Amino acid sequence: MEDVISSPTTVTNFGGNLTFQPKYHYVPRDEAEVLAILNRHAAGKIRVVGARHAWSEAIVTDDALVDMFHFQHVHTERTADGEIWATIGGGCTLHRALDELARQANATLPALGLITEQTIAGAISTATHGSGRHSIAHYMAEIRVAAYDPQTGQARIFVWNEGPQLRAARCALGCMGIILSMKFRCLPQYSIEESIRRHDTIDEVLAQEADHPLQQFYLAPHVWKYYAQERKALPPEQSRRSWYAWIYRVYWFLMVDISMHVLVKLFAAWLRSRWLVHLQYRRLLPLLMWKPRKLVDRSDRILVMEHELFRHLEIEIFVPARLVRPAAHFVQQVLTVFDGADAIDDAQADELERRGLLGRLMSMRGSFTLHYPITFRRVLPDDTLISMTADASESYYAISFITYVEPRDAFFQLAKFLAESMGPLFAARLHWGKHFPLDHAQIKDAYPNLPEFREICRQTDPRGVFCNEYVKRVLGF
Ligand SMILES: Cc1cc2nc3c(=O)[nH]c(=O)nc-3n(C[C@H](O)[C@H](O)[C@H](O)COP(=O)(O)OP(=O)(O)OC[C@H]3O[C@@H](n4cnc5c(N)ncnc54)[C@H](O)[C@@H]3O)c2cc1C
Known part of the structure; x- marks a missing residue:
């Protein structure tokens, strides 16, 4: 496989507080390779990594780690009534997304945090926020995710643009599958x-x-x-x-x-x-x-x-x-x-x-x-x-x-x-x-929707492939 880094790699996060060695480290080039990785590890564990800017143990795994680096695309379109929509790849950094939105459509994201080094998928997954607005995730209107079909157990792509799945995917800590791309309604540059x-x-x-x-x-x-x-x-x-x-x-x-x-x-x-x-x-x-x-x-x-x-x-x-x-x-x-x-x-x-x-x-x-x-x-x-x-x-x-x-x-x-x-x-x-x-x-009393969130995750990940020790500890899987 071309997409697997064969020699063991040591992964360290921005804060230097996490260091681990996954057994498999993948950098898939397209969606077919993502699905193949999911099928290969259907009985194991998979975590996805963005720009490694989280301090919590959200990315840690000793089994398979997937880096969505090649999913960098930014595609904008303007509707007849002037709305600007952007589809952004799961591995794209906020920095690159902002540059492309400005270049393609003189537009920007509806919310930003203090830095732009994170990937958009990483920012969504932990509800990264700035001040005076909702978190960035709140503004996400549609998401494409690779996860497991509940009937066949095989990997496939899901698209969520409404209902509890979308609300769950707006901050899912990597537990609902691998984010391939997201769609946002953008603001004109201001x-x-x-x-x-x-x-x-x-x-x-x-x-x-x-x-x-x-x-x-x-x-x-x-x-x-x-x-x-x-x-x-x-x-x-x-x-x-x-x-x-x-x-x-x-x-x-x-x-x-x-x-x-x-x-x-x-x-x-x-x-x-x-x-x-x-x-x-x-x-x-x-x-x-x-x-x-x-x-x-x-x-x-x-x-x-x-x-x-x-x-x-x-x-x-x-x-x-x-x-x-x-x-x-x-x-x-x-x-x-x-x-x-x-x-x-x-x-x-x-x-x-x-x-x-x-x-x-x-x-x-x-x-x-x-x-x-x-x-x-x-x-x-x-x-x-x-x-x-x-x-x-x-x-x-x-x-x-x-x-x-x-x-x-x-x-x-x-x-x-x-x-x-x-x-x-x-x-x-x-x-x-x-x-x-x-x-x-x-924390469970502070998050009344946690049982519903776990149930939604089980629908596309019944074997808990996307769970690691951190999400078990805090989310109660
Ligand atoms: C210097 C600094 C400044 C920061 N400023 C802010 C701020 O202003 N506001 C704020 O709220 N936070 C801030 N953060 C926190 C940061 O935004 C979050 O931790 C964010 O999740 C990091 O994104 P990342 O791309 O580095 O993801 P990672 O740290 O690599 O991963 C974080 C989570 O996202 C999941 N994930 C990543 N990619 C995917 C994917 N394709 N599919 C599914 N799951 C995925 C991972 O599994 C993990 O659960 C800051 C962090 C640093 C280091």
Whole structure:
């Protein structure tokens, strides 16, 4: 077979936290080869890999790994009433898809995350999201998947464009089969206006949201002030790019993407100095931040940054919008204890004591200093079965915590504490593609559609070929 990499390959993900050796490593060139792989491994295990940007163990297998690298096509069409539709191959990166959409149809995707290095299929499979919109998966209108015919057991291609199958496939962690292509209705290319402002309280930040629905904001640790990227989409007639937009892009790349991250690495990872980390946020950050007002640029230039330049690891915790204020307060209290404080405010202490968590929190006092801003992004309810904002009547805020320090044991303790406490306290859900220290028993109440999701997966994978240990642990297969 030409499509199999015969020598054993070691696969490592972006975060460097996963390393494994699949027995078979395929890079199929066309759909016939995908079906042949499925038939050959019908009694074994198969996982699909995209750009390896997930931190959770979603791609891990010791049997067959399938890399859809050759499925890169992007095909656009315009309907009679002017709608722009794109069919995109499962192995295409977001970056390439955006370039092609711009080139072929002056169009863009309806939502984007912070980077564009992921494949579209990978982004769909874990409900990758940005701020102020649904996850990218929500906008997927049709999907072609290679899986098993329930009658014959043979591999075949399924097309889903409505009903529970589509809702399940919009975030399926690779459990419904191999995604061959997806279809999206695109947006005409548009511009965004952005202002950056510092705020003392989360109330001030949230008050901006009605006028800036695409905003995202950061809580700067140790100074506990907010920086908001206040963003709104502009109508075409106001979309003139600011003359200094390119200067700002150069500034952002040099000062934020590079210099700020070098300082984080230097102070937190190499010198391991709590004092210098505090200094960075209390003194240096306000000096380094250029806070433009009403900067206008193309949407994908504003929404995306070079967040992948330095290896790191992230956990992202979603809380319902109505609980974001107490959740932000809780996070701040927990982080100050991990940083060395010996007390939290009385009301919070009573609440934790009632739930048997206070002693555990205090036992970890001084064990980890968070050295990266905490990002808050608002994600609208998805029309999906199990994405992080599935089946919701309100938006969620995704709160993300990142470490650049290795080894990561102290961060893992913090992440576990936050995940285990914020579940019961704030009805929180974790991003499936990021660090995931919980198991099915701890999350099942937050995802009422999980039984239906598992049942739908069984219809095209009755033998559990597409399951690995991770999805068994978290999804309860
Ligand atoms: C630097 C960085 C920034 C990030 N920013 C964001 C962000 O802004 N917002 C956000 O929500 N997430 C973000 N993420 C997380 C990332 O978007 C997700 O983990 C995404 O799933 C990674 O896509 P991938 O192509 O690398 O897939 P992989 O990591 O290779 O795989 C992820 C999952 O997709 C499945 N999969 C991949 N291809 C297929 C296919 N063809 N068919 C079936 N299943 C498939 C895999 O089996 C696996 O379950 C970021 C990650 C990094 C490292």
